[in-house]
Amino acid sequence: MARKKGREIHGWLIVDKPAGIGSTDVVGKVRWALDAKKAGHAGTLDPDATGVLAIALGEATKTVPLLTEALKAYDFRVNWGAETSTDDASGQVTKSADSRPDADSIRAALPGFTGEIMQVPPNVSAVKVDGERAYDLAREGEVVELAARPLWVESLELLGTTADTADLRMVCGKGGYVRAIARDLGRELGCLGHVAHLRRIWSGPFEASDGIAFDRIDRANQAEIEAALLPLQSALIDLPQMQATEMGAVRILNGNPGQVLGHAEFGEEVWVSREGRPLCIGRYMGGEVQPSRVFNLG
Known part of the structure; x- marks a missing residue:
């Protein structure tokens, strides 16, 4: 029998981790509770430590390196x-x-x-x-x-x-x-x-007040967990945002340089959106962005 792949869910879930459980175990519990296809965390907490554990779901995992580097x-x-x-x-x-x-x-x-x-x-x-x-x-x-x-x-x-x-x-x-x-x-x-x-x-941008209690992470509370999800772009607030043109968005989603509107330093890392939808992280090359990580949000 083929293994069920799970649901396509994209965004961030901030868990207020209790003592006595490892970070990887928390990720596994979240993935199980949401039946999510893909999940990972941005910064390990020791088993005895408590507090903010930021869990990326789906395409948000492509933004994990940014949060790992954050204060x-x-x-x-x-x-x-x-x-x-x-x-x-x-x-x-x-x-x-x-x-x-x-x-x-x-x-x-x-x-x-x-x-x-x-x-x-x-x-x-x-x-x-x-x-x-x-x-x-x-x-x-x-x-x-x-x-x-x-x-x-x-x-x-x-x-x-x-x-x-x-x-x-x-x-x-x-x-x-x-x-x-x-x-x-x-x-x-x-x-x-x-x-x-x-x-x-x-x-980074996530605080303990954003967190859901670990004991609330259960399939019976799936709707409550989904309501606590933060958008993928929550992890991108330290990057300049650019707006793609219609044709630029098409090119970027295919992994090619695409035309954008906005202001940034030449060579600066930015993120690009179109009509509120995150498209990519990339380098601003003067009127265009060369994508390094493209978000396939379906």
Whole structure:
């Protein structure tokens, strides 16, 4: 018997992910609930993390790279006094310390973790080492030395403290590990630390308030889920928009350069629409756009 392919559904569903479930599992549940042909997410959240998980459906998956590159914001709590094998509360304590930082010491350390920094990902992360995920190697007992990677941290601010914890908010670019920030901040302060709680509050244009609760994702609630879908172009707000002419739209949908109306810098990445329908992402070449990703919306 031929496998059912699923329905053609296009757009974004923002899920408020709970703790205790992986990002891939959430995508699978959404795809099942909507009987969708194609789905993917734009930025993994750890199983213990909560908050914004942006799921692309159908042709919206072609816009995932844009959202992956976008800034994201996280609220998190650091527990002082211990490092763990996973840099969060789920791991085994590997080192401990008796000292605790005061709020002024924490604030004074934060500028060293903003701007362009180098960050070593946690050993239990999705980084690939010789084709294998670091977390798989860690489960097999292998000691992995991960290389430091550049990370842009737009801002890192202290929200509050107790004797043993600090609440912080970080806005960062692609590839940031909050667990590594907690680990390295603890080392810098001489008190050690790990993440106790992590929530992504926004990702690019999508906020937690846009999200549907995970426990509402069920085939019985299909109409409710579809009502929560955001249009494909929701992920394109940072790109200039151009309007295709009638003939330009025909050419663009066939993958060819097409005539457009609007203003952009020569060579700039833009998106093109015709009568409200997204057509493509491409490069503005002076009166025409050369498409790089064409949206086949039927």
